[in-house]
Each structure stands twice: as structure tokens, then as C-alpha cells.
Amino acid sequence: MQVKGIDQYWNPVLETLSPEKLRALQFKKFKRVVEWGYQNSKLYRRLYDEAGFHPQDLKTFADISKVPTLQKEDYRTAQAKDPYPYGDSLCVPLERITEYHQTSGTTGQPVYQPDTWQDWEWWSESWAYILWAQGFRNTDRVFIPFGYNVFVAYWAGHYACEKVGCEVVPGGILNTEERLLKIKELKATAIMATPTYVLSMAAACRNKLGMEAGEDLNVQRILCAGEPGASVPATKKRMEDAWKAKVYDHVGATEIGGWSFECSAQKGLHINEAFFLVELVDLETGEPIEETGKPGKIIITALDREAQPCIRFDSKDVSMWGPPCECGRTFRLLDGGIHGRVDHITKVKGVLFSPVSVEEVVRSLPQLGDEYELIVSKKGDTDIITLKVELLPEAGTPEEVEPELSRQLRLKTNLAYKIEFHPFGSLPRYEIKAKRFKDLRKEH
Amino acid sequence: MITAEVDLKEMDTIILEIKGKVKQLREMSGGMQCVDRNCERILASLKMLELNICDVIEFLD
Secondary structure (H helix, E strand, O other): OEEEOOOOOOOHHHHOOOHHHHHHHHHHHHHHHHHHHHHHOHHHHHHHHHHOOOHHHOOOHHHHHHOOOEOHHHHHHHHOOOOOOOHHHOOOOHHHEEEEEEOOOOOOOOOEEEEEHHHHHHHHHHHHHHHHHOOOOOOOEEEEOOOOOOOOHHHHHHHHHHHHOOEEEEOOOOOHHHHHHHHHHHOOOEEEEOHHHHHHHHHHHHHHHOOOHHHHOOOOEEEEOOOHHHHOHHHHHHHHHHHOOEEEEEEEEOOOEEEEEOOOOOOOEEEOOOOEEEEEEOOOOOOEOOOEOOOEEEEEEEOOOOOOOOOOEEEEEEEOEOOOOOOOOOOOEEOOOOOEEOOOOEEEOOEEEOOHHHHHHHHHOOOEEEEEEEEEEEEOOEEEEEEEEEEOOOOOOHHHHHHHHHHHHHHHHOOOOEEEEEOOOOOOOOOOOOOOEEEHHHHO | OOEEEOOHHHHHHHHHHHHHHHHHHHHOOOOOHHHHHHHHHHHHHHHHHHHHOHHHHHHOO
């Protein structure tokens, strides 16, 4: 058959398959992984038996919504059993596990993630789709400023770079200045990091090394993951301006895999629908959402994992469907990337509030530094949101900046804030995921 | 945009043939780890070819 876009897509057949055929492929693979989980994992067998569901009940695509969803807590409970440390979630003999990673434990006990070598090949394969779409080629020298450790983060990116043919430079144990100097010395053409660290590196380049990342380094593309920043327009602009490079978002998770990516058109997050099934459901009713522009919660299935399958996992991430992309991929787009997490979206003063909306405002004001903190507390019966920001040196006084900041925050979030200005460089800096939002009301 | 004539059905056949051969190799290893472990790796790579090519064949015109 004639295959178009050999140079443009990692897999031009799958990435341009018609939506009807993609759904048929997904359904075939979904049935296969559900059967695999049910036959080989006590976790899934118990979950499905208790719900009165059997894999043979899957007759049509619409039946997928009958399959019970999996919560992170289900993994934790299952992993408390033998064989240690994966317990009932394991689908293969322990001897077949070759990779260990774990979640960060932000929301409780970390989830352990076992992978066979086949799973690990699958990780790098799904990341290869991402890298190719973002222009990574065998002419790239990719520097990875990541503390290679128990978190999967850029491990998979590293292996995928090798698969795509890039030359990979592991920037593990170096500090930020040493990493920047190595990027300069090797004329690295690409890096991978969280948006927070991309901005922090640019600041360190200027303030500690007396160089400009965009002028003195040769980085042309940056892959971001771990935080939603690369899909927040003001944050993406800050990064692209500082590095004079294209910045691309990618969203993945340890339990799920590298399931979405921004392509070179930068119009939203494509879902790799050949490897993952994403369902968007109404935040209150749980009903499937098919129309564009309506926010919903993401339920996701990794269609090909074997050691610890991830089937209808409740990611708690919120997004919405977008229009088709101009790049020619039929993989659907999530408009605006990840908008927040269900467990972070909360009512403040009776108004629905998503912390990520504040980032767009902070990063759009040139007088403010990259860092900020948000704290929601309670005084009597009244909710108070405190926003801590840094004023850049010689950027004016707090009295000059505060009116515009307050105005934009109210426009964006419909809320009033207590704003604190802190000296530049005094708020915490992060290398991996930043922890900028605290809801102290939940601690009482 | 580059277009090429690709015989996906033939590719599917070859992938499955190689898979069969690698399994055969592993079965005749007598437990030699240098054979078994490398076959395991080849099979994992072949699985990626199956996901990319073999799985979709039935849906193509």
C-alpha cells in the first residue's frame, strides 16, 4: 500500500489511521489487555468479580465504560501483599521483572512500578512517537539534566533517544551550573526537563554564569514533562524566549506510560491512540464526553503493558477535547494540555478554583520572577488565598505591580488574593516537580 | 512529505517468521544464558514490530 509521511511520522500507518479504524484497533487491544489482567492479576480479578464484570461482557466499544475504574489506592492495597513489593498487581513471575521505578508519593505511599524488558521496550517505543513528532532526529545531541534515580521521568526519554538514533548525554549528578557548561561544551541541541527546571536553568545561566541560554547555548528544542507549564502559554513563552528554542509538552505517568505529546504544530496534546485509550468523563456525572471544549476527567488505559497493566486508571487529570490538528495525525488532541487535577480543583470562597490558572497570570507579567507559591487557608469562615511572588531586580516596586497583578488574577479566576512580594531568589527552587500549591484548610 | 510503497502484509509475515525462529533458537539453547537472554531481548523488540505493524493489518484496506 501507499504510505504517506514516511519522514513525518514515527509510524505513518498508525498515526494517520481513520478514527473508525483507530477505535476498532483500540477495542481489539482493550479486550486483549483486560483478558490478560483478569487471567494473571489477582488485583483485576477481584476488582472485576466484585463488580460482577467479566471480560466476555465486552461486546462493543461502548461496553468499555462498564469496566470498573482503577484507583491509585487499588495499587497500594494490592502491593501490600506478596510477592514483595508488587503483590497482587503483578501479572508475570517476579523473575521476569527487569526494571523498577516508583511514583513520587505526592498523594501518599508511592506506587511501585515493575516492568519486564518487553515493557521497557514499550516505554521507549511510545516515547519514540513523542520524540519524532517534536523533531528529534539522529542528528541531535540530547542532554538530559535529570538525577537518574527511582523515578521513571526521563529514563524512558533517554532510552527512546537511543532508539530514535540521537546521541544522549546523561547529565545526572552534575549541579545546574555544571550541566549548563556541559550543554555549552558539547553544543547539545536538545534537553528534557520540567518547566520549572528549564526556567531555573535559564536564570542560573544568566545570574551565575553571566551567559544567556538563548544566545550562548545551542539548544533548539526542549521536551518538558512532569508539570503542565509547557501547555500554559505564558510559561511556554518564557521558556522559548529564554532559550530561543521550541518547547514541547509531554504528559505521562509512571503507572500509565508516555501517553501524550505536543507535535511540532503546538496546538495541544496528541494522545498516542495506538498505544493508549483515553476516555474523558464528566466531572460530576461520570458520563463520557465526546464534544470539544467541555472539561472532563481523564480515564486511561495502557493497551500493551504486561507486568502491571493499567486498565481504566482514574488519572484525576482534567482536560478537554480539541479540534483536529493540522499536522495530519488522526490521534485526538487535548486542548490546552492538562488543566489541573481533580484533587487540586477546589472551591474557594464558593468559586471553582484551579491553581494552574494562576501560573498563566504570574508568568505573563514581565516584572515577576518565575517562582510563585499559592496557599489557601481559612480565617474563621472565610477562605483566604495567599499568592507569594518574586519581583525581578529593577522591575519596579510592589505598589506599582500589585494593581495589575490583582486585576489579572480577578479576571482569570474571579477571586481576590492576598499578595506577598518576596525578594528575588528567596522562594524555593525545584529540579523535578514543583510543589507550589498548599490547601491548609484540609489540614484542619 | 515522502510517500513509499510498503508491503505491510509481507512485513507482517516476516515478523511472525522471525519470531518463530527466535523461539526455536531459545528452545534449542539447552539453557545457555547467552542464548536465552539475548533471545528474550530480540522477542521484546519483535513485540514492538508486532504492535506497530501486525496488530493493524486486519484493519487496512
